[in-house]
Amino acid sequence: xxxxxxxxxxxxxxxxxxxxxxxxxxxxxxxxxxxxxxxxxxxxxxxxxxxxxxxxxxxxxxxxxxxxxxxxxxxxxxxxxxxxxxxxxxxxxxxxxxxxxxxxxxxxxxxxxxxxxxxxxxxxxxxxxxxxxxxxxxxxxxxxxxxxxxxxxxxxxxxxxxxxxxxxxxxxxxxxxxxxxxxxxxxxxxxxxxxxxxxxxxxxxxxxxxxxxxxxxxxxxxxxxxxxxxxxxxxxxxxxxxxxxxxxxxxxxxxxxxxxxxxxxxxxxxxxxxxxxxxxxxxxxxxxxxxxxxxxxxxxxxxxxxxxxxxxxxxxxxxxxxxxxxxxxxxxxxxxxxxxxxxxxxxxxxxxxxxxxxxxxxxxxxxxxxxxxxxxxxxxxxxxxxxxxxxxxxxxxxxxxxxxxxxxxxxxxxxxxxxxxxxxxxxxxxxxxxxxxxxxxxxxxxxxxxxxxxxxxxxxxxxxxxxxxxxxxxxxxxxxxxxxxxxxxxxxxxxxxxxxxxxxxxxxxxxxxxxxxxxxxxxxxxxxxxxxxxxxxxxxxxxxxxxxxxxxxxxxxxxxxxxxxxxxxxxxxxxxxxxxxxxxxxxxxxxxxxxxxxxxxxxxxxxxxxxxxxxxxxxxxxxxxxxxxxxxxxxxxxxxxxxxxxxxxxxxxxxxxxxxxxxxxxxxxxxxxxxxxx
Amino acid sequence: xxxxxxxxxxxxxxxxxxxxxxxxxxxxxxxxxxxxxxxxxxxxxxxxxxxxxxxxxxxxxxxxxxxxxxxxxxxxxxxxxxxxxxxxxxxxxxxxxxxxxxxxxxxxxxxxxxxxxxxxxxxxxxxxxxxxxxxxxxxxxxxxxxxxxxxxxxxxxxxxxxxxxxxxxxxxxxxxxxxxxxxxxxxxxxxxxxxxxxxxxxxxxxxxxxxxxxxxxxxxxxxxxxxxxxxxxxxxxxxxxxxxxxxxxxxxxxxxxxxxxxxxxxxxxxxxxxxxxxxxxxxxx
Numbered sequence: 006x007x008x009x010x011x012x013x014x015x016x017x018x019x020x021x022x023x024x025x026x027x028x029x030x031x032x033x034x035x036x037x038x039x040x041x042x043x044x045x046x047x048x049x050x051x052x053x054x055x056x057x058x059x060x061x062x063x064x065x066x067x068x069x070x071x072x073x074x075x076x077x078x079x080x081x082x083x084x085x086x087x088x089x090x091x092x093x094x095x096x097x098x099x100x101x102x103x104x105x106x107x108x109x110x111x112x113x114x115x116x117x118x119x120x121x122x123x124x125x126x127x128x129x130x131x132x133x134x135x136x137x138x139x140x141x142x143x144x145x146x147x148x149x150x151x152x153x154x155x156x157x158x159x160x161x162x163x164x165x166x167x168x169x170x171x172x173x174x175x176x177x178x179x180x181x182x183x184x185x186x187x188x189x190x191x192x193x194x195x196x197x198x199x200x201x202x203x204x205x206x207x208x209x210x211x212x213x214x215x216x217x218x219x220x221x222x223x224x225x226x227x228x229x230x231x232x233x234x235x236x237x238x239x240x241x242x243x244x245x246x247x248x249x250x251x252x253x254x255x256x257x258x259x260x261x262x263x264x265x266x267x268x269x270x271x272x273x274x275x276x277x278x279x280x281x282x283x284x285x286x287x288x289x290x291x292x293x294x295x296x297x298x299x300x301x302x303x304x305x306x307x308x309x310x311x312x313x314x315x316x317x318x319x320x321x322x323x324x325x326x327x328x329x330x331x332x333x334x335x336x337x338x339x340x341x342x343x344x345x346x347x348x349x350x351x352x353x354x355x356x357x358x359x360x361x362x363x364x365x366x367x368x369x370x371x372x373x374x375x376x377x378x379x380x381x382x383x384x385x386x387x388x389x390x391x392x393x394x395x396x397x398x399x400x401x402x403x404x405x406x407x408x409x410x411x412x413x414x415x416x417x418x419x420x421x422x423x424x425x426x427x428x429x430x431x432x433x434x435x436x437x438x439x440x441x442x443x444x445x446x447x448x449x450x451x452x453x454x455x456x457x458x459x460x461x462x463x464x465x466x467x468x469x470x471x472x473x474x475x476x477x478x479x480x481x482x483x484x485x486x487x488x489x490x491x492x493x494x495x496x497x498x499x500x501x502x503x504x505x506x507x508x509x510x511x512x513x514x515x516x517x518x519x520x521x522x523x524x525x526x527x528x529x530x531x532x533x534x535x536x537x538x539x540x541x542x543x544x545x546x547x548x549x550x551x552x553x554x555x556x557x558x559x560x561x562x563x564x565x566x567x568x569x570x571x572x573x574x575x576x577x578x579x580x581x582x583x584x585x586x587x588x589x590x591x592x593x594x595x596x597x598x599x600x601x602x603x604x605x606x607x608x609x610x611x612x613x614x615x616x617x618x619x620x621x622x623x624x625x626x627x628x629x630x631x632x633x634x635x636x637x638x639x640x641x642x643x644x645x646x647x648x649x650x651x652x653x654x655x656x657x658x659x660x661x662x663x664x665x666x667x668x669x670x671x672x673x674x675x676x677x678x679x680x681x682x683x
Numbered sequence: 684x685x686x687x688x689x690x691x692x693x694x695x696x697x698x699x700x701x702x703x704x705x706x707x708x709x710x711x712x713x714x715x716x717x718x719x720x721x722x723x724x725x726x727x728x729x730x731x732x733x734x735x736x737x738x739x740x741x742x743x744x745x746x747x748x749x750x751x752x753x754x755x756x757x758x759x760x761x762x763x764x765x766x767x768x769x770x771x772x773x774x775x776x777x778x779x780x781x782x783x784x785x786x787x788x789x790x791x792x793x794x795x796x797x798x799x800x801x802x803x804x805x806x807x808x809x810x811x812x813x814x815x816x817x818x819x820x821x822x823x824x825x826x827x828x829x830x831x832x833x834x835x836x837x838x839x840x841x842x843x844x845x846x847x848x849x850x851x852x853x854x855x856x857x858x859x860x861x862x863x864x865x866x867x868x869x870x871x872x873x874x875x876x877x878x879x880x881x882x883x884x885x886x887x888x889x890x891x892x893x894x895x896x897x898x899x900x901x902x903x904x905x906x907x908x909x910x911x912x913x914x915x916x917x918x919x920x921x922x923x924x925x926x927x928x929x930x931x932x933x934x935x936x937x938x939x940x941x942x943x944x945x946x947x948x949x950x951x952x953x954x955x956x957x958x959x960x961x962x963x964x965x966x967x968x
Contacts, residue, residue: 016772017810019795054793144797146808148824149766151834157808158824160769188776189786250792281816282794299816300790307788314789314815314850321752321855328750349936356936 007167009038009045009061009129010199013137013176014161014185017054020249022142022156027052027215029140034059037132042070043125051203051213053252055185057137058213060199064166066125075101077108077115126171133164134175153177161185165199187211187252190303210253210303219248225256226284226298233258235286235294240278247282251302259283259312263295265323268330271410272400276322279406283319329399337419338412341394348396351477354462355513357393363509364389367454370505372446375495381424381446388428388447389454391416395429409433435485438538442492449493453502454509456486461506464524465514483531490557491535498554499528532557536564544682545571551677562627563676570635576681578638583678585645586669589662608640608647609661615640616667630675641668686848686862689782690736690760693842696781697734697762700774705735710917711924714739714800715761715841719913722803722951723958724763725825725837731765736844740924742931745880748873751856752846755879756872760842766835767824775822775840779814782851790815798823802923802947804830804955807839819847829955830948889934896925896943903950912961916954922947 011034018026031050038045038061047062077083083094090098090105094115098105103117110116123131138155148158159176163184170182184194184202186209194209196202203213212218222244226237247254265273270293277283277297284298299315301307345358354360368389372382395401395412413430417423428447432455435442443449459482463469470479490497503524507516516524529550535557536546541564549564570576605613615637624630650665652658672678684692694704708718715721715737724731737759745755764771772793776786793810798821800806807823821841825833845857845868854860858869903918926943929935935943 017793017795021795144808146824146826147834147836148838149769149836151766151836158767158769189791250794283816302790302792303787307785307790310788311790311815314817317850317855318816325750325752347933347936352941 006063006065007169008165008199009059009064010163010165010196010202011059011133011136011171012161012163012184012202013057013159014055014163014178015057015155015159016157018052018057018157018249019144020054020246022144023052023054023215023249024245026057026140026142026156030057030059030136033136033139034061037136038064041128041132042067043128052215052249053211053213053218054250055188055252056211056213057140058202059133059136060202066128071121071123073101073103073117073119073121075117077101077117079114080110081113083108083115126166126169129164129166129171130173133171134173138175149177163196165196168198187303190253190306212253215248218251218254219244222247222251222254222256222300225254229256229258229298230286230296233286233294233296235288235296237298238274238285238287238293240274240284243278243282243284247300250282251300253303255301255303255305256298257301257305257308257312257315258286258296259299259316259319260296261316261319261323265327266293266295268323268326269410269414271407272326272330272404273323275404275406276326277319279404280322281315281319283315325403326400329403333398333400333411333415334418338391338394338415338421339419341397342390344397345393350462353466353514354510357396359513360458361390361393363458364392364451364454367457367505367509368447368450370508371450371453371497374497374501374505377446384422384424384428384445384447385450387421388425388432388445389451391421391425392429392432392451392455435488437481438484442489449489449495453486453489456482457502457506458509460486460524460528461503461516462510462514464520464527465507465510465516467520469523469527479527480531483528484535487528487532487535487557491561494558496556496558498556499525499532500554503528529555532560536561539564541565541568544680547680548676548678551680552674559627560676563631566627566631567676567681570631571681575635575638577683578642579634579672580678580681580683582638582641582645582668583672583681584683586665586672587679589650589665605660606648608643609664612640612644612664612668616664616671619671620667624674627675634672634675637668637671684783684848684851685864686844686860686868688863689844689848689851692782693760693778694734694736696778697732700732700764702732702734702762702764705733707735707737710920711740712737712920713741713923713927715759716800716803716805716839717920717923718761719916721761721763721839722805722828722916723912723955725765725828725833725839726831726955726959728835729765730835731763731837734760734762736760740879740927742879742883742927745876745883745931747880747884748858748869748876751858754845754857754872755876755883758844760844762840762842763837764840765837767838771838772822775812775820782847784814784851793822796821801944802926802951803828804948804952809839814847814850817846817850819843819850829958830952831955831959883928883931887928887932889929889932892925892929892932892934896922896929899925900946900950907950907953907957910957912954912957915950915957919947919950919954922950 027050031048035048043064043066045061045064049060051058077097078093083091085091101117103119107117107119108115109118142156145154145156147154153176155176159178162175162178162180163182164171164180165182171180173180182196184196186192186194186206191209191211194205196205206213230237273293274285277285286294286296288294301311342361343358345361346356348357350357350360365386368385372385395408395415398411400411401408409430413426416426416429424445424447428445428451431443431445431448432451434440443452460479463477463479503521507521510516532550533546545564545567548567549560619633619637622633624633650661698704705720712718718737720733720735738756739759740756742755744753746753779786792813794813796811797808805828807825809823811818812820812822823839825837825839827833848860849857852861858873860868862868862871899918899921903915906915906918
């Protein structure tokens with residue numbers, strides 16, 4: 006029983022690929038080893054920018070797996086009457102690489118029983134290459150003569166099983182026992198035994214375990230920030246990226262001229278994080294301090310030099326930003342709306358200036374529809390009009406991540422109202438699934454208007470997402486639109502939104518009736534996805550979105566209500582009756598005549614009066630509506646149990662069908678209960 | 684280290700490794716990649732090593748010599764190693780030692796940066812190399828040029844000379860760089876910077892530039908008909924520079940941009956195709 010070590014040395018692998026590749030390596034390694042009959046007590050994959058490593062502890066080969074026991078042809082087929090092997094048998098033996106001596110008769114069939122000649126080392130040499138070569142990287146490349154394809158050029162490989170070298174070749178290199186330490190501090194490292202790998206590489210300034218690097222990175226950062234009374238202001242994914250960029254992370258603290266703190270904080274943080282891979286430091290109140298953290302690969306050598314370089318690089322970018330900030334303010338944001346005519350929304354969809362006008366129109370329509378106070382309506386229109394104006398600023402040209410943020414800053418400096426400039430920044434929210442939502446009405450409405458306009462415009466041109474291709478990010482637009490409707494509980498239906506969107510883009514690109522219905526079903530599909538994310542099942546969602554018009558906010562509530570009732574007797578009865586009505590409804594139109602005067606059967610009369618009661622009840626909220634429907638179920642069940650719907654007498658038949666049609670309408674106003682799995 | 688010593692040292696370093704010291708191309712280009720010594724030589728099967736300086740014009744980056752980092756015309760030092768040798772990263776790093784950097788005292792990263800030029804129908808994978816947080820080199824394994832898959836693969840190293848020299852000299856403004864003992868960068872290029880910017884941002888007559896773009900395209904077509912590789916490509920370069928001027932004026936919409944790039948790429952692709960036909964049968968150009 007020995008440990009197994011397999012390391013592939015690669016030129017710097019893109020940081021964004023490494024986390025997934027490492028997970029994949031562990032899974033592939035585990036599967037390949039187990040499939041071949043190996044056992045191990047533990048298996049780990051590690052990585053640094055320059056290596057991928059698989060480590061299996063206490064690996065041993067299950068000897069019983071060395072035996073092949075294989076069923077072949079029946080005896081009758083295998084041998085001629087004279088007892089000679091037939092071509093069928095010979096073919097079988099050839100395929101299994103077995104001899105006639107290894108063939109045995111068992112229960113009328115031929116079996117071969119043979120022991121593999123291969124040693125565990127040979128098996129490893131066969132299975133290990135594809136563990137590495139098969140890792141799916143998002144982007145591959147060629148190098149040198151161009152015969153090989155991998156994520157980056159491969160430079161060395163190491164494979165040890167205990168103290169034994171497992172010799173094989175892959176991706177243009179032969180395995181050996183030599184690894185490489187840190188580029189400038191390590192040199193070659195000879196590994197005698199897998200267990201000494203991590204330790205020996207650490208001495209050579211390579212921390213092979215990403216988790217160890219992360220701890221070192223975060224602890225050092227926290228310590229250095231605390232020395233100046235602050236804490237590191239990490240951004241999503243930045244620590245992860247640095248972990249995969251450095252083999253031996255060392256943090257240093259630099260500083261910058263505090264005069265730059267006059268710039269909007271997002272400018273500073275964006276420049277540091279996105280462009281310099283530096284981490285801002287902030288105090289307890291969340292204010293930025295004139296310090297930053299930068300990182301070197303290797304031991305803490307050359308601190309003064311590395312910090313000075315980082316300070317210079319940061320200063321250069323900040324000076325640029327300061328210049329842009331000054332130049333941009335020479336023209337008030339509102340005056341920039343006209344300049345948007347120079348920026349196309351899309352080749353066939355006019356300019357961003359036209360779009361800004363449409364956003365103003367749509368935000369106004371939405372605000373009126375929601376009966377907001379006049380000043381909120383005005384702010385929403387203003388924010389929508391100005392929402393895109395910052396695209397013409399030099400700062401956004403240079404730092405596109407700051408769109409919206411700069412709009413807010415320049416609007417504030419130009420004296421716009423607080424809700425307006427907040428709304429400008431917020432209209433991009435949510436930027437992704439689970440991101441924060443806008444807080445102001447201006448932000449909510451400008452955001453809805455922007456997404457609605459984009460969706461209607463591209464659907465009008467038949468440029469819809471297909472399969473995985475969604476070049477205009479329409480799914481994300483729909484997702485944002487729905488998230489706002491649901492979370493902000495806005496009483497707006499998809500149908501009326503589609504109509505408004507179509508109206509907005511009508512002059513530019515008319516949305517046909519058919520286009521509208523495609524947009525509606527696209528949005529319905531995205532609503533399904535959103536409800537699924539919130540944990541509803543397919544059937545519950547089908548029920549919740551079954552009403553027309555479809556209000557996403559209500560659909561979300563309905564899905565939760567129905568989910569809470571799943572398995573309850575009343576809901577099951579409701580679902581079953583909905584199915585029966587649906588089936589009957591297929592064969593009969595809605596007749597609206599009652600025959601009270603003819604006299605009804607008891608159960609029929611009971612349903613009739615229950616229906617009248619239900620129609621008078623308050624069903625304005627999903628909660629109330631469902632409560633009423635559930636209360637009806639005893640009468641409904643009795644009706645189906647005791648009354649023959651398809652009566653011979655035409656008048657009675659029609660009357661009963663009409664009763665059910667009314668009940669169906671009542672159900673349908675909530676959703677499609679027939680979709681529930683009962 | 685003076686700027687000119689930086690150039691001399693790097694050229695000598697790469698020359699010792701078998702690189703032909705080519706001269707800068709005598710036309711406006713946006714990057715050293717557009718020099719025929721790169722664009723054509725990375726095509727086809729022949730091995731090739733070269734090093735050269737290439738002044739490169741990026742009108743939109745012009746700042747009237749008022750920005751300490753941004754230039755209308757900056758200077759690249761370009762190295763091509765075809766096929767890329769197994770120790771290409773090490774020999775690159777050795778070139779940094781050659782210009783006096785102690786790599787244990789500095790921090791060097793290779794950060795993913797995949798280069799792409801839609802105009803040249805070219806892309807590659809690689810990194811930007813940062814020195815203490817400052818991007819100093821673009822390191823690319825060319826995968827495609829002129830729309831053609833490449834084999835063997837060339838490594839392209841592009842040093843940003845001004846940045847590197849500013850760092851080495853500890854200078855905060857590019858115009859203060861010491862070209863040699865007596866002469867500063869600004870003395871050589873400030874006037875040209877200001878004038879070029881005045882032209883590009885204020886004077887350039889966009890309607891005439893549009894005409895020129897089309898005229899160059901027609902002349903490129905004329906050359907292609909006669910199977911002239913370099914002349915057709917050169918008109919493609921003129922189209923590209925004209926495009927950059929129009930872009931600096933903000934005269935190109937998103938839609939037009941796509942269309943214009945497609946037109947330039949077509950010229951370049953045809954030139955590359957002609958070159959490959961020739962490369963496969965006879966001597967290179």
